[in-house]
Amino acid sequence: MFHADFDAGDFDIGEYLEQHRNKELLRFITCGSVDDGKSTLIGRLLFDTKQVFEDQLAAVGKDSRKYGTTGEAPDLALLVDGLQAEREQGITIDVAYRYFTTEKRKFIIADTPGHEQYTRNMVTGASTADLAIVLIDARHGLQVQTRRHSYLVHMLGIRHVVVAINKMDAVDYDREVFERIRDEYASFANQLGIEDFSCVPVCALNGANVTRDADEMDWYDGPGVLDLLESSPVHEHDLERPMRFPVQYVNRTRSDFRGFCGTLVSGRVAPGDVVVALPSGRRSKVAEIIEYGGAMGSARAGQSITLTLADEIDISRGDVLVHADRLPRVSELFDARVVWMNDRPLLPGRQYNLKLASSEVPATPEAIHHRIDVNTLEHHPAEQLELNEIGYCRIRASRALAFDAYDSSPATGSFILVDRVSNLTVGAGMIVRPVTDQLTDKSSNVTWHAQTVNKRARAQQKAQKSAVLWFTGLSGAGKSTVANALEKALFQRGHHSYLLDGDNVRHGLNRDLGFSDDDRVENIRRIGEVARLMADAGLVVLTAFISPFRADRAMVRELMEDGEFVEIHVDAPLDVCETRDPKGLYAKARAGVIRNFTGIDSPYEPPEDPEIIVDTSKMSVDECVEELLAYLKRRGILIG
Amino acid sequence: MSEPKAAKRLTHLEALEAESIHVIREVAATFDHPVMLYSLGKDSAVMLHLARKAFYPGRLPFPLLHVDTTWKFQDMYAYRDRIAADPDIDLIVHINKEGVAQNVNPFSHGSAVHTDIMKTQALKQALSEHAFDAAFGGARRDEERSRAKERVFSFRDRQHRWDPKNQRPELWNIYNGRVHSGESIRVFPLSNWTELDVWQYIDLEDIEVIPLYLAAERPVVERDGLMVMVDDDRMPLEPGETPEMKRIRFRTLGCYPLTGAVESDATTLPEIIREMLLARSSERQGRAIDKDASASMEQKKQQGYF
Ligand SMILES: Nc1nc2c(ncn2[C@@H]2O[C@H](COP(=O)(O)OP(=O)(O)O)[C@@H](O)[C@H]2O)c(=O)[nH]1
Numbered sequence: 001m002f003h004a005d006f007d008a009g010d011f012d013i014g015e016y017l018e019q020h021r022n023k024e025l026l027r028f029i030t031c032g033s034v035d036d037g038k039s040t041l042i043g044r045l046l047f048d049t050k051q052v053f054e055d056q057l058a059a060v061g062k063d064s065r066k067y068g069t070t071g072e073a074p075d076l077a078l079l080v081d082g083l084q085a086e087r088e089q090g091i092t093i094d095v096a097y098r099y100f101t102t103e104k105r106k107f108i109i110a111d112t113p114g115h116e117q118y119t120r121n122m123v124t125g126a127s128t129a130d131l132a133i134v135l136i137d138a139r140h141g142l143q144v145q146t147r148r149h150s151y152l153v154h155m156l157g158i159r160h161v162v163v164a165i166n167k168m169d170a171v172d173y174d175r176e177v178f179e180r181i182r183d184e185y186a187s188f189a190n191q192l193g194i195e196d197f198s199c200v201p202v203c204a205l206n207g208a209n210v211t212r213d214a215d216e217m218d219w220y221d222g223p224g225v226l227d228l229l230e231s232s233p234v235h236e237h238d239l240e241r242p243m244r245f246p247v248q249y250v251n252r253t254r255s256d257f258r259g260f261c262g263t264l265v266s267g268r269v270a271p272g273d274v275v276v277a278l279p280s281g282r283r284s285k286v287a288e289i290i291e292y293g294g295a296m297g298s299a300r301a302g303q304s305i306t307l308t309l310a311d312e313i314d315i316s317r318g319d320v321l322v323h324a325d326r327l328p329r330v331s332e333l334f335d336a337r338v339v340w341m342n343d344r345p346l347l348p349g350r351q352y353n354l355k356l357a358s359s360e361v362p363a364t365p366e367a368i369h370h371r372i373d374v375n376t377l378e379h380h381p382a383e384q385l386e387l388n389e390i391g392y393c394r395i396r397a398s399r400a401l402a403f404d405a406y407d408s409s410p411a412t413g414s415f416i417l418v419d420r421v422s423n424l425t426v427g428a429g430m431i432v433r434p435v436t437d438q439l440t441d442k443s444s445n446v447t448w449h450a451q452t453v454n455k456r457a458r459a460q461q462k463a464q465k466s467a468v469l470w471f472t473g474l475s476g477a478g479k480s481t482v483a484n485a486l487e488k489a490l491f492q493r494g495h496h497s498y499l500l501d502g503d504n505v506r507h508g509l510n511r512d513l514g515f516s517d518d519d520r521v522e523n524i525r526r527i528g529e530v531a532r533l534m535a536d537a538g539l540v541v542l543t544a545f546i547s548p549f550r551a552d553r554a555m556v557r558e559l560m561e562d563g564e565f566v567e568i569h570v571d572a573p574l575d576v577c578e579t580r581d582p583k584g585l586y587a588k589a590r591a592g593v594i595r596n597f598t599g600i601d602s603p604y605e606p607p608e609d610p611e612i613i614v615d616t617s618k619m620s621v622d623e624c625v626e627e628l629l630a631y632l633k634r635r636g637i638l639i640g
Numbered sequence: 641m642s643e644p645k646a647a648k649r650l651t652h653l654e655a656l657e658a659e660s661i662h663v664i665r666e667v668a669a670t671f672d673h674p675v676m677l678y679s680l681g682k683d684s685a686v687m688l689h690l691a692r693k694a695f696y697p698g699r700l701p702f703p704l705l706h707v708d709t710t711w712k713f714q715d716m717y718a719y720r721d722r723i724a725a726d727p728d729i730d731l732i733v734h735i736n737k738e739g740v741a742q743n744v745n746p747f748s749h750g751s752a753v754h755t756d757i758m759k760t761q762a763l764k765q766a767l768s769e770h771a772f773d774a775a776f777g778g779a780r781r782d783e784e785r786s787r788a789k790e791r792v793f794s795f796r797d798r799q800h801r802w803d804p805k806n807q808r809p810e811l812w813n814i815y816n817g818r819v820h821s822g823e824s825i826r827v828f829p830l831s832n833w834t835e836l837d838v839w840q841y842i843d844l845e846d847i848e849v850i851p852l853y854l855a856a857e858r859p860v861v862e863r864d865g866l867m868v869m870v871d872d873d874r875m876p877l878e879p880g881e882t883p884e885m886k887r888i889r890f891r892t893l894g895c896y897p898l899t900g901a902v903e904s905d906a907t908t909l910p911e912i913i914r915e916m917l918l919a920r921s922s923e924r925q926g927r928a929i930d931k932d933a934s935a936s937m938e939q940k941k942q943q944g945y946f
Binding site for chain 2: 013014016017020021022023024025094095096097098099101105106108111120121123124127128234235238239248249251252253254257259261262263290291292293300302303304306317341353355356357358410411414415416418423424425428
């Protein structure tokens with residue numbers, strides 16, 4: 001091993017530094033199910049490349065006796081399992097990054113655990129990886145998980161796969177076992193379209209074919225895992241790809257200077273190049289590429305640069321500078337694979353913040369074409385995407401974006417979705433293709449075209465169906481209280497509602513109406529019409545009026561589309577309402593100060609067949625709200 | 641279109657530099673009120689250098705914040721004054737005044753209390769006082785096991801706490817910096833650097849670091865297994881202790897009474913690197929505060945220790 005001469009202490013530091021300085025960086029991910037030996041393999045790589053210090057090893061020795069599975073020998077897997085909580089549970093819970101270096105390269109390992117959260121974590125780790133190690137336990141052969149890991153690796157665009165068939169010691173280093181698994185994997189990889197993969201028989205526990213040649217398996221003369229890590233090509237295509245420069249930051253910290261800063265994600269650029277800023281379509285020429293203390297002759301993929309343009313054109317963060325002969329797509333509508341990463345499901349119609357390269361815009365998944373079962377690779381219809389599910393979705397951004405297909409340019413074809421309320425990262429997307437519909441036929445035309453805007457579309461944008469929740473009941477029954485509490489709950493869940501009640505209607509719209517029978521009818525009629533307009537606006541409308549007469553309520557029901565009108569009887573016995581008497585109206589009515597008071601000298605006609613009844617003399621306000629929310633979900637009025 | 645001939649792929653240091661600059665600019669572009677925590681150590685030096693590069697030829701669009709426990713090495717204060725003299729840099733120094741009023745110090749209060757009050761609490765005070773919504777830190781993932789899981793953009797709640805079980809997934813180089821008011825993000829642009837990378841970069845880019853990293857004759861006493869430098873006359877000597885001159889240097893720098901020195905002859909950066917490669921213990925061992933439990937760092941971070 002290279003580092004062996006450290007022990008002797010005689011090596012030329014100048015030579016070493018020169019070599020270290022010119023190393024390339026390779027990032028890889030390790031995938032396997034729990035107990036396949038991932039941690040052991042990583043521990044082995046770290047240990048054999050001398051990344052482990054004595055104090056760390058001592059700590060591991062101590063931990064091994066506490067949590068380890070290898071008896072007295074230090075459990076190398078414990079080098080890798082970071083957090084206290086997870087060590088105590090004996091599992092890794094997230095993505096951890098490890099570092100090691102050999103004389104050829106520096107490596108960053110994304111280490112992800114193998115339990116249910118796997119898809120989310122693995123996708124996270126794989127998003128920055130150049131290569132993947134897929135572990136298979138030789139005793140068990142290809143598993144459902146192997147399929148899943150390989151599919152995800154492929155989906156994330158990782159082109160090189162090392163298949164480590166581990167625990168060969170446990171199958172007596174049997175060549176046939178290895179070859180059977182290798183052949184099985186080959187046909188599967190072929191099916192998926194994975195072109196570059198190598199199968200290696202290993203024993204992570206003792207390092208055979210990981211960091212050393214294996215006498216135990218002299219029948220294998222291919223490269224070991226570390227050899228493959230050291231020789232696999234890195235970023236081989238980034239330079240030939242079209243130039244993409246997402247403008248990240250405009251540097252105008254000196255008044256006479258305007259520099260456009262960002263990472264050149266692919267291709268090259270040099271002063272004199274004609275560039276186009278998208279989505280605006282403005283053109284200019286690169287004047288200079290600034291470097292700390294000077295100027296550069298050209299820049300290449302991967303560098304973070306600052307450039308200036310020959311013309312004063314209006315460019316800001318979110319624009320992408322490209323060469324005019326190799327344009328990306330520009331559209332507000334596209335299809336993408338989306339991996340869902342949150343407990344609250346993805347709902348078509350709900351709005352999220354979408355972050356793609358340096359642009360950040362509100363965006364809505366309009367539809368899920370299908371869900372992909374990562375175990376069987378089958379497509380299934382889906383109404384929503386749950387945590388760890390992958391869907392093929394149509395996404396509409398609120399303005400046009402410049403992008404590429406993920407397969408041809410990951411940096412300009414990937415995005416995240418962020419929940420607008422919790423600010424959590426809830427989804428990861430990979431663009432497959434732009435969508436061109438009749439209204440947006442010219443994808444380079446950046447004016448915004450909406451689809452037909454109708455009631456359904458408006459409601460869908462808010463993850464709901466239009467509805468009128470008509471609360472009826474005696475004075476003091478709790479209509480307003482329950483309706484207000486429900487509205488608050490709807491708001492918290494991101495729905496859009498409006499509450500009509502005596503307070504906001506009687507003082508304006510119906511100021512001219514009194515309490516005669518005719519006026520009462522007119523009052524309800526107007527409220528019904530307003531509710532209808534609001535339902536057309538896509539809202540969930542709540543109304544809280546005594547509305548004592550069946551005929552009036554039936555009239556409003558008639559105004560609405562089938563299923564839109566939800567009659568809610570807020571029920572409480574008259575004597576309960578009368579003791580509550582929040583506004584002192586019952587007392588006045590009993591005293592004859594007010595006339596035609598419902599329940600006293602005017603009848604209340606209870607609904608004969610209301611959609612739902614809540615009895616506030618038996619249930620708390622919160623319980624009523626719970627029940628109503630459950631009902632509205634069941635009915636599909638609230639989505640999610 | 642010009643076609644530069646045989647442009648090579650980036651070396652790992654070039655790739656790390658580009659990644660860090662990307663992170664630093666992303667913060668400047670998306671936060672209202674960022675700050676760079678500046679500990680004066682080698683990692684801070686690299687971070688500041690990267691920030692200068694990120695915004696060249698402009699000045700830094702955010703201030704530096706030094707949380708001063710008042711017990712740093714004299715060399716560190718001298719170095720800080722040189723940095724603060726740069727017209728392109730705004731440096732904020734924060735000291736926990738209540739701590740000073742109570743005369744909190746590492747000798748009478750012990751390392752844990754001193755660090756908590758003068759560093760952890762002081763940092764929280766400063767962040768809240770200035771309402772910073774993002775704070776750069778120079779931590780690296782290779783430093784300590786619990787750091788290996790931390791994001792580049794690491795969310796902190798209103799109490800500045802980190803919840804390791806509830807981190808935002810971080811994909812590609814797309815960072816989610818959205819926070820509600822009072823919440824913030826710690827940003828670690830050096831996440832993927834190793835100690836070796838840091839030293840080599842300092843060497844290649846000729847970045848000024850505090851001389852204490854290099855070996856020289858300095859007065860020290862042995863205490864609790866640490867070699868402690870007697871840096872000023874505030875250090876009470878125990879009976880029988882007499883400072884001895886030894887050739888020493890420091891692998892990490894913090895409060896002088898809490899930072900252990902190592903005996904060394906390394907007077908140049910390559911020699912430091914050579915020693916580091918031959919070393920048999922990791923860099924944190926020199927810090928008194930880390931000795932308690934192997935997962936102590938994680939607990940400290942959950943409480944808001946940087
Ligand atoms: N016989 C044998 N056991 C192994 C080998 N590699 C790992 N193991 C054992 O398999 C178990 C699980 O290993 P670990 O690395 O923790 O798996 P992880 O869950 O994939 O990280 C431990 O008991 C290891 O000691 C191997 O090559 N041979």
